[in-house]
Amino acid sequence: MNRPGNGKDLNEGGEFQSPSLERLVRSLNRLPGLGRKSATRLALHLVAGSERTTVPAEELVAAIGEARDKVTNCERCGAITEPDPCRVCTSERRDTSLICIVATPIDVLPFEKAGFYRGRYFVLGGLLSPLDGVRAQDLPFGKLQDRIAEDEIKEVIIALDASVEGETTALYIQRLLEGRNLELTRLATGIPVGGALAYTDEVTLQRAFQFRRTF
Amino acid sequence: MRIVSASVDGFRNLKTASFTFSPRVNLVLGRNGEGKTNLLEALNYFALGRSHRGAKSDELIHFDQSHLHVGLDIEEESGATLACEYGLGRDGGRRLRVDGEALRRRADLVGRLATVFFNPDSIRLVRGGPDGRRQFVDQGMAEIDPVFLTHLTAFQRALKQKNGLLRDLKKGLTDLSTTRRELAAWNRELAGHAAAVCLGRWQYASFLTPFSNESHKSLTDNDLQLDFSYAPRLESVSKAISEAAENPISKDDLEREILAELDYIMDSEIRRGRPLIGPQLDDFKVVLEGVDLRVYGSQGETRTAAIAMILARSDVLFQKRQIRPVLFFDDIFSELDRERTRRLQEMASHLHQVFIATARRDDIADWQPEHMKTWQVNDGEFSEI
Ligand SMILES: Nc1ncnc2c1ncn2[C@@H]1O[C@H](COP(=O)(O)OP(=O)(O)OP(=O)(O)O)[C@@H](O)[C@H]1O
Ligand SMILES: [Mg+2]
Ligand SMILES: [Zn+2]
Numbered sequence: 088m089n090r091p092g093n094g095k096d097l098n099e100g101g102e103f104q105s106p107s108l109e110r111l112v113r114s115l116n117r118l119p120g121l122g123r124k125s126a127t128r129l130a131l132h133l134v135a136g137s138e139r140t141t142v143p144a145e146e147l148v149a150a151i152g153e154a155r156d157k158v159t160n161c162e163r164c165g166a167i168t169e170p171d172p173c174r175v176c177t178s179e180r181r182d183t184s185l186i187c188i189v190a191t192p193i194d195v196l197p198f199e200k201a202g203f204y205r206g207r208y209f210v211l212g213g214l215l216s217p218l219d220g221v222r223a224q225d226l227p228f229g230k231l232q233d234r235i236a237e238d239e240i241k242e243v244i245i246a247l248d249a250s251v252e253g254e255t256t257a258l259y260i261q262r263l264l265e266g267r268n269l270e271l272t273r274l275a276t277g278i279p280v281g282g283a284l285a286y287t288d289e290v291t292l293q294r295a296f297q298f299r300r301t302f
Numbered sequence: 303m304r305i306v307s308a309s310v311d312g313f314r315n316l317k318t319a320s321f322t323f324s325p326r327v328n329l330v331l332g333r334n335g336e337g338k339t340n341l342l343e344a345l346n347y348f349a350l351g352r353s354h355r356g357a358k359s360d361e362l363i364h365f366d367q368s369h370l371h372v373g374l375d376i377e378e379e380s381g382a383t384l385a386c387e388y389g390l391g392r393d394g395g396r397r398l399r400v401d402g403e404a405l406r407r408r409a410d411l412v413g414r415l416a417t418v419f420f421n422p423d424s425i426r427l428v429r430g431g432p433d434g435r436r437q438f439v440d441q442g443m444a445e446i447d448p449v450f451l452t453h454l455t456a457f458q459r460a461l462k463q464k465n466g467l468l469r470d471l472k473k474g475l476t477d478l479s480t481t482r483r484e485l486a487a488w489n490r491e492l493a494g495h496a497a498a499v500c501l502g503r504w505q506y507a508s509f510l511t512p513f514s515n516e517s518h519k520s521l522t523d524n525d526l527q528l529d530f531s532y533a534p535r536l537e538s539v540s541k542a543i544s545e546a547a548e549n550p551i552s553k554d555d556l557e558r559e560i561l562a563e564l565d566y567i568m569d570s571e572i573r574r575g576r577p578l579i580g581p582q583l584d585d586f587k588v589v590l591e592g593v594d595l596r597v598y599g600s601q602g603e604t605r606t607a608a609i610a611m612i613l614a615r616s617d618v619l620f621q622k623r624q625i626r627p628v629l630f631f632d633d634i635f636s637e638l639d640r641e642r643t644r645r646l647q648e649m650a651s652h653l654h655q656v657f658i659a660t661a662r663r664d665d666i667a668d669w670q671p672e673h674m675k676t677w678q679v680n681d682g683e684f685s686e687i
Contacts, residue, residue: 215463215484215487215488216463217463217464217466217467217469217470218462218463218466222467222470222475222476222480222481222484223476223480223481223483223484224476224477224480251456251459251460251463251491252463254491255460255463255487255488255490255491256487258487258490258491259483259484259487262483262486262487263483288448289448289449290448290449290452293449
């Protein structure tokens with residue numbers, strides 16, 4: 088239906104009098120977390136910003152190119168790294184009998200930033216989700232099993248989202264590893280540190296209560 | 303709870319306007335197609351986070367406008383007031399706010415504005431398919447128990463995923479050996495949520511029945527027994543419920559039984575390429591003196607039973623959460639006899655703020671409740687009379 092007021096197709100050429108600027112905005116807009124507005128602001132800054140405040144285009148292009156060439160996924164654990172295997176996988180100081188399963192390479196970062204974890208990682212690269220075309224055959228479960236056997240892993244920590252997909256993937260892994268002589272644990276969920284009890288949603292509260300611990 | 307005032311801008315055919323409502327009875331009169339339902343829809347949108355008619359945002363925005371904005375001042379039972387507002391744009395923008403703060407999750411909205419809506423479609427609650435009854439119960443339970451809503455949402459998501467997996471398998475996109483283990487994982491995830499959903503539905507039916515029975519008696523002035531009861535599709539659930547009197551149900555046991563039932567049917571589901579059993583097929587029985595109204599009810603009987611059940615939902619909400627919802631009656635009286643109409647009007651307005659929309663003045667003839675406000679609407683323009 089073409090009602091007046093539906094201005095979507097009135098300015099097909101975009102809001103700029105410049106197809107190249109429009110193209111840049113559209114490319115930036117395709118990046119995750121960048122809406123059309125922020126993409127426009129960034130594009131204008133890159134193209135029309137003063138030399139003092141902006142990054143020269145060549146430098147930006149070179150940085151992106153180099154990072155794309157050099158950064159890779161660790162062939163052992165799947166984390167993002169330049170040296171391959173990554174430093175976590177080769178470090179002598181890491182506990183080799185401990186492995187933490189996460190969904191994406193980004194999920195490794197908070198652990199490493201916090202610095203308390205002494206074991207290694209295994210990045211699944213996704214969660215079971217047939218609706219997104221991800222089935223068991225699409226995730227590296229075979230590699231996970233090999234890894235556990237080779238490294239004589241004693242404890243597996245599952246650190247996946249508390250979503251339906253995360254839970255199901257965890258249940259799948261549990262079944263997969265059943266009968267092996269190892270400890271299988273999961274991250275606890277509960278009230279965030281610094282979070283006020285009165286503002287905790289009922290579901291989180293119920294879980295925190297269910298998994299309460301003794302002093 | 304009540305809507306103290308509202309301002310409407312760009313909503314369907316409604317002219318930009320502000321309203322101050324009566325805490326009791328608000329009557330909207332107008333010929334067909336003038337904008338009565340539109341006003342009720344605009345007010346009720348905030349309760350559901352969507353149109354009760356299932357309209358898309360685009361359809362709600364006035365033909366000549368690019369966005370709409372509606373503000374509502376709500377007074378809670380405690381006397382506290384909330385400034386609620388929502389805005390929709392043709393660009394797909396959608397904002398809901400309470401006291402200036404944006405709402406992000408569906409659960410944030412539940413219970414902010416509690417309403418109960420009656421319109422000629424309400425009869426489908428008794429007459430129509432089981433999905434209408436499931437939705438009625440699920441919504442009612444979610445209103446009083448947020449944990450139920452979380453399980454329901456998770457259950458629906460997991461069911462979609464399992465459905466997708468069975469479809470892929472049927473199309474040959476995935477191989478049987480890994481898929482069995484994967485199906486088992488989805489079944490385990492489903493079983494936990496299914497147990498919570500089934501228990502919630504069972505509880506809700508038991509909360510509802512005494513109230514719907516009582517409302518039904520007051521509406522009809524007879525002594526017939528109206529029973530609303532849960533008819534689960536899973537055998538494990540039927541069994542647990544029938545034995546509940548001697549053997550209180552444990553959620554963990556029920557979850558295990560449900561899982562066994564789901565796993566047992568896995569081969570058939572693989573062959574058929576879709577889930578075959580589960581709470582997604584549940585129903586509820588509506589029985590008047592031993593007669594199943596879903597099948598045998600007369601027009602008037604089904605309509606009265608449906609109204610009694612919907613009124614009961616408001617009683618349950620009050621019993622469990624001390625909230626009296628706002629009641630909307632859109633064109634509902636034309637098919638009830640005068641006696642029942644009057645009883646319903648008295649019952650409803652006794653404890654709630656009500657909004658009544660009708661094209662026929664007759665419907666409220668010589669009913670003069672206290673604190674009644676009346677509007678006449680012509681082509682989207684409201685004037686108080
Ligand atoms: N997006 C829109 N923009 C402008 N007008 C609209 C829009 N959507 C619906 N309308 C118009 O609103 C009018 C009133 O609709 P509404 O459903 O409120 O009528 P009503 O007063 O409840 O009538 P009835 O007694 O028949 O139920 C309709 O004529 C319809 O064409
Ligand atoms: Mg109408
Ligand atoms: Zn590594």
